[in-house]
Amino acid sequence: MSSNTTTDAARPSTSPSTGTSTSTVLGGEHYAAELVAAVRAATVAAALAAEVWFGRGDKNAADAAAVAAMRAELLPAPFAGYVVIGEGEKDEAPMLANGEELGSGEGPACDIAVDPLDGTRLVQEGLPGSVCVIALAPRGTLFDPRDVFYMDKLISSAPARGILDLRATPSQNVRRLAEALGKPVTEITVAVLDKPRHASLVAELRGVGARVVLAGEGDVSAAIDAATPGGRIDLAMGIGGTPEGVLTACAIRALGGFMEGRLAPQSDDQLRLALAAGHDLQRVLTLDDLVASDRVLFASTPVGAGESS
Template sequence: MSPQSSPFSPTTVVGAQNYPAELVAAVVRATEAAASACLPLVGSGDKNAADELAVAAMRNALGLAPFDGTVVIGEGEKDEAPMLANGERLGTGAGPACDVAVDPLDGTRLAAENLPGAVAVIALAPRGSMFDPRDVFYMQKLIAGPAGIGVLDVRAAPAQNATRLAEALGKPLDELVIGVLDKPRHASLIAELSHLGVRVHRVAEGDVSIAIAAATPASGIDAVMGTGGTPEGIIAACAVRSLGGFMQGRMAPQSESQRAAAVSAGHDLTRVFTLDELVASDRVLFVSTPVT
């Protein structure tokens, strides 16, 4: 079965002006290598095998890239999937010193079941500018386009944020579209938004793709609400910052053991992270290549 088309086809590159052309080209090759490597397993039902192929291909390609990269976000820890390890050094060592956030296959189940939305993604920022969320694998996120700046607050009730955004966009609530991961933890969120009359766009998984859509005016998605992966949140923050959008995040452990580990590691679970705190530089590069 051939892969379904993706709204991100062909490769999306945001922030190319911030880095040398040869480095941008190398990063594009790395996402395309990851996407191509796992294509034979699209629809196979084996998400870990597809992820392994994508990880290996991306690691090999980034090893040849002209930069001094350190992996800050190596997606995979929370579900024990294959991953590029946090702290891993990448590149030839010649060129810009960068923090690296990667997800060789965001939407592993989507790829395994041949559903739209799986992508291979890489984000770069200057060394020391990416927030390192180690020990906390989940984050509550609120993401929108430029209209959300100065309007939305992750601490406010979903209905309040939806009403504020609709007013800022100049549209009725029943035309507002909010993306939410279709997970049991979001049952009350979906119910609250639906009761308000908001159109809820449910996605099975794929935090990064829906975040980019929310930050892009006229994409059809006005905002993203709910809890998803923290690693994907940092990757998304790079794209959202490049696109001039709005984002806030708050650590959201999903069990008592996760909460205890986060507190023990020194995290303040009440802290609201702004976009500037999630990635503290305008010099970001975001590259996404569709798999499905």
């Protein structure tokens, strides 16, 4: 599928950074230019608002600023939007709430998956890597992971389709991908979130000879790198946020990559909520399960490299 990437110069007076910003837009060919521009503008506004708090030690203030800026841009946008995936519930942080309606009501009816600030701790500590992200798909096509905030994920580029399997071991998947890409296992680079829960995963990957890149945050960015052919990351795996998982699925779908997921509650309370909601925790979710349409629109803008209007 085709994609559209937009790059502009960055010179916001409040930005702590220098250089150029890149707002990434995927799937723009599926929607009217006015709506694509509005969605992109929402991520840019959120990034600029979060930048004011860059390195100031208050991640909730940064998140709240990003949420308010993104909401202000989306409210008059030419669509009828319904938030299916809102970030913030698991951390009790500011959020665009599940079930919130956005847009002018004129234009296509869309599900919304949104993370106004993916990487709040990075902004808090003045570190690069955070992004402001939103995805749209036709109404009723986004997976709703009600009451489950974590997901085990396996993500790569197009050659992995029909090759990788979340039910296989990490070692098996690395070997399979190496064969599909035509290179040795020692040249396979795997992105994993730097969390205690991944200690055994990292040990297994390094044990088989793969190169592991640990990320403190930035679930979505690492996944997009993995799904982009020829990028620095070949594979992303491990347990991360479910909201980020659905957002990621929209980008992967637009890129033509591979993704599987499986819900992964991280506490007894989360397990009870998941079972009460009727989720099958053994089910491997494909891209078709996570976003049941090719008509996706994904936009993201990095924080620390925003742009003036």
